[in-house]
Amino acid sequence: MFKKIAYIFSFLLMIITKPADALNNGLALTPTMGWLHWERFLCNTDCTNDPKNCISEQLYMQMADIMASEGWKELGYDYVCIDDCWLASDRDSQKRLQADPKRFPSGIKKLADYVHSKGLKLGIYEDVGHKTCAGYPGSLGYYDIDAKTFAEWGIDLLKFDGCNFDNLDQLVKGYIDMSNALNKTGRDIVYSCEWPLYTWDGGLQPNYTAVRHYCNSWRNFADIYDSWSSIKSTIDWAADHQEIIVPAAGPGGWNDPDMLVIGNFGLSRNQAVTQMAIWAIMASPLIMSNDLRNIDGYSKSLLQNKYVIAVNQDALGAQGQRISKSNNFDIWKRELSGNSFALVFLNREEIGGPRSIAVILNDLGVDSSCKMSCVVTQILPTYEQWGRKNLTAVLQFTVNPTGSVMLRVEPFSN
Ligand code: GLA
Secondary structure (H helix, E strand, O other): OHHHHHHHHHHHHHHHHOOOOOOOOOOOOOOOEEEEOHHHHOOOOOOOOOOOOOOOHHHHHHHHHHHHHOOHHHHOOOEEEOOOOOEOOOOOOOOOOOEOOOOOOOOHHHHHHHHHHOOOEEEEEEEOOOEOOOOOEOOOOOHHHHHHHHHHHOOOEEEEEOOOOOOHHHHHHHHHHHHHHHHHHOOOOEEEEOHHHHHHHOOOOOOHHHHHHHOOEEEOOOOOOOOHHHHHHHHHHHHHOHHHHHHHOEOOEEEEOOOEOOOOOOOOHHHHHHHHHHHHHOOOOEEEOOOOOOOOHHHHHHHOOHHHHHHHOOOOOOOOEEEEEEOOEEEEEEEEOOOEEEEEEEEOOOOOOOEEEEEEHHHHOOHHHHOOOEEEEEEEOOOEEEEEEOOOOEEEEEEOOOOEEEEEEEEOOO
16 A cells, blocks of 8 residues: 555656656756767768778777777766768668668677777767758658667667758658657667757747657757857857747757867867857757867867866756846856856957956845855866855956856855
């Protein structure tokens, strides 16, 4: 009898505490972390002239080796993900997808085994429509077969693109059908969608309740480039649409502003700090696209900054928002577990030197941390303990052009 009551109680508790309408596969309870080839390696299929950088099994094996041996995995970067251009140009005689036999001679299952042997997970890419964005066979008409193939291969994440569909109804149905097909396989496969991006592109506002119900993460906005203007427009799109997109995020489902491009060619150090800080405060998936075989020390330590990762991975799963925008300073705030907060101060000025900003804690809505007194720690661009403060404290500091200062505010406890 007692057992029965306990069961009913825990069932009720599950219903009450379950995040509203999250894809119920128990995955991505914090934002996904890992590596994806697209921004850095694009659709380079020329293994004859560029064997080191072409899309081949070698590339993922080498990234997996480094992710396992150079501290990435321990920090949470555990998905090694294939993007477009891995496919052969045709399905096999049983209509199953197959990898390009020249570039993936061992096949995807073997690659998955290898990645798993390193304690990592393997992600793959397909498209809801007739063809992928780069023109390889799409999944339309084959969702069940493809989901089953991915599960049999040991795939752990599917990035599902949205090129080459006939109309928006077909696109939406396709995303839902693939979600159901993945669930039916019984394998844990994180489902990363681009459904909202293509819906916005089609001139409609996506139904984020439905998106969250079927996907573990979803792209909203244009592809990221290795440039400050791309980072800026991605950040601004998120801030300008925050009333629509922020409520959709939470454990199990996340807004995805696309890959981290830190460690490539286009961002200054300050801009790299800004991407890391804003991606963390937005509870974004942290999916790097860079060459881990050849990454500078500054980028590596920024991507491996455990304090920033802790903000990104905070268990509460509340996505942060821009709370003010004035005098070319943007201020972002994210609520964290334990009555704590993260704050980012972004200096948008692109001329001159470091600019000074002064803020009063009381004006930043951090009362639940600082009612009695709180502890303020700067975690970017460098780690500095600022010590104990109260609500009326004035914080004064400088922020470099296009750079950010990130703070963590926690209740004081002795
Ligand atoms: C689209 C996606 C990108 C990438 C390419 C591959 O543009 O948004 O992230 O997957 O397709 O072709």
